Amino acid sequence: MKIRLLGTAAGGGLPQWNCGCVDCTAARRTGAARSQDCLAVSGDGRAWYLVNASPDLRSQLLTAPELAPAPGTRDTPLHGVLLTSGELDHTIGLLTLREAAALTVHATAPVRRALHSAFPVGPLLAPYTKAQWHTVTPGEPVQLAGGLRADPFALGGKRPRYAADLPGEDGPDRTDWVTGYRFTEQDGGACAVYAPGLADWTPAVDRAVAGADVVLLDGTFSTADELAERTGGARRSPGMGHLAVRDSLPHLARNPGPRYLYTHLNNTNPLAHPASPGTAGLLAELAAAGAAVAEDGLLLEL
Ligand code: MLT
Ligand code: MN
Ligand code: ZN
Numbered sequence: 343m344k345i346r347l348l349g350t351a352a353g354g355g356l357p358q359w360n361c362g363c364v365d366c367t368a369a370r371r372t373g374a375a376r377s378q379d380c381l382a383v384s385g386d387g388r389a390w391y392l393v394n395a396s397p398d399l400r401s402q403l404l405t406a407p408e409l410a411p412a413p414g415t416r417d418t419p420l421h422g423v424l425l426t427s428g429e430l431d432h433t434i435g436l437l438t439l440r441e442a443a444a445l446t447v448h449a450t451a452p453v454r455r456a457l458h459s460a461f462p463v464g465p466l467l468a469p470y471t472k473a474q475w476h477t478v479t480p481g482e483p484v485q486l487a488g489g490l491r492a493d494p495f496a497l498g499g500k501r502p503r504y505a506a507d508l509p510g511e512d513g514p515d516r517t518d519w520v521t522g523y524r525f526t527e528q529d530g531g532a533c534a535v536y537a538p539g540l541a542d543w544t545p546a547v548d549r550a551v552a553g554a555d556v557v558l559l560d561g562t563f564s565t566a567d568e569l570a571e572r573t574g575g576a577r578r579s580p581g582m583g584h585l586a587v588r589d590s591l592p593h594l595a596r597n598p599g600p601r602y603l604y605t606h607l608n609n610t611n612p613l614a615h616p617a618s619p620g621t622a623g624l625l626a627e628l629a630a631a632g633a634a635v636a637e638d639g640l641l642l643e644l
Contacts (some may be wrong), residue, residue, distance in 0.1 A: 343490070343525065343532040344384045345556070345642040346409070348392075350635075351376035352562045352608040355398065363572070365615045375532035375640055378431045379538050379606040381558070382409060382420075384504035385490030385527050392423040393523065393536055395435030405639060421487050422446030424478070427463070427520045427539050428453040428600060429502045436463050440470035448476045448484055450494070450518040456505040480518050489528040494521045495550050498541040500583035520583060524550045532644030534558070538606035540581040543593040555644045556598040560584050560635060561604025564611050564624060572610040587613065587624070594631040595642055602633035603640075 349355075356376040357366035369375050378396035384622065390409060403409050411418050423439070425448065436457075439445055445467065449457065452634060454475055458464040467473045478484060480496035496517040501508070522537030533554045540547065540560035551557050562584035565570060569577050579586045587604055607614040612621045613628075613635050628634055628639050 343534060343644045344387050344408070345534055345558075345644070346382045346406050347397050347558075347605065347636050347638060347640040347642070348380045348382060348406065349377035349398055350605045350607060350638050351378050351614070352606045353378060353429065354609055356607070356609040356614055358609050359394055361609060363609075366609055368481060368615065369609075374615075375561055376607060380432065380435065381536065382406060383490065383525055383534070383536075384408070384419075385486070385525075385548055386488035387487070388419060389421045389488030389490070390419045391421055391486055391490070391492075392625070393433040394426055394538070395423055395439065396431055399435030399438045413608065416443065418442065421526055422448065424523060425449040425453055426497075426522060426536065427502070428456040428505060428574065429539070430461070430504065432538075433457060433461065433463060435468065440467055442471045444472040444474070446474045446476065446588060447490075448478050450478045450480070452501070452510070452512060452516060454521050455510055456508055460505045460508050461502070477523065478518075480521060491526050491528055493524040493526070493550075495524065495546045496520075497522050497539060497544075497547075498583055499535060500539070500541060518577040522547070522550060522552075523553065534642070534644060535600070539583055540585045540590065541580070542585060547593070550599060551597050551600055556642055557600045557602050558605050559590060559602055559633075560606055561587055561611065561613060561635065562606050562608045564588060564613055568610055569608070587611075587628075591627060591631055591633070596631055598632060600632070602628075602631065603636040604628070604633065605636040
């Protein structure tokens with residue numbers, strides 16, 4: 343299995359276009375930027391799947407040699423897209439894929455509904471490409487080309503803000519607005535887990551990470567109060583569907599074995615700025631737990 347991390351920042355990226363904080367200013371100066379969260383995964387190194395489609399997708403695709411078409415063709419190695427949420431930072435890039443001859447998108451029922459109504463990507467794409475939409479159901483494996491299997495698991499009912507008023511069959515118990523995926527090779531080989539939006543560490547997460555080689559985990563915020571402290575606002579990370587790194591670290595200790603990489607880092611997160619004061623201590627705690635911070639462009643070969 344191969345995984346190319348295309349982007350490792352939360353919505354807005356780093357630097358964020360309208361932010362002049364110390365860290366965004368430093369990122370502008372040094373070029374130590376992060377693009378918005380998504381990755382590409384392949385079981386055989388030939389058939390690739392995007393997981394999430396960020397607003398930065400076009401430039402992300404151009405940096406990944408394995409995602410280039412063969413010379414003289416329009417035969418893309420991309421076979422489809424799986425979504426972990428309907429959030430704008432995970433879906434705007436679908437519009438960037440409109441030049442594709444055909445496009446396969448896997449998403450849960452509420453995300454599919456949102457992308458055909460409140461944010462009508464489905465209807466918008468229809469005149470441009472032959473899009474096929476498949477419903478992802480937590481607990482039901484998705485068989486992909488290249489000997490890859492994706493096992494989706496439910497991570498919570500946090501809707502995108504644009505879909506707050508979406509009518510439908512949603513009860514308060516709907517838990518598949520956000521999902522993670524456990525990818526395995528069909529022959530029982532390598533295993534990787536991707537969960538960039540983790541509201542709580544549930545028993546389903548314990549099951550998903552058991553025996554995995556690599557776990558790519560929600561690293562949006564370092565602490566629950568980081569956003570409020572850095573921006574003067576009132577929003578705390580639990581209400582935003584993101585378990586802070588400080589609060590997921592103890593679960594890593596309970597689930598040793600995999601290599602843990604934190605991704606989807608918000609630009610307020612000191613972990614996104616290794617040189618910033620106070621980061622060294624937290625990075626050392628991560629290392630002690632078998633964890634590190636993901637980097638844009640990283641290629642994992644499992
Ligand atoms: C999230 O991850 O919670 C969302 O992408 C936030 C946002 O950018 O609106
Ligand atoms: Mn996000
Ligand atoms: Zn900033």
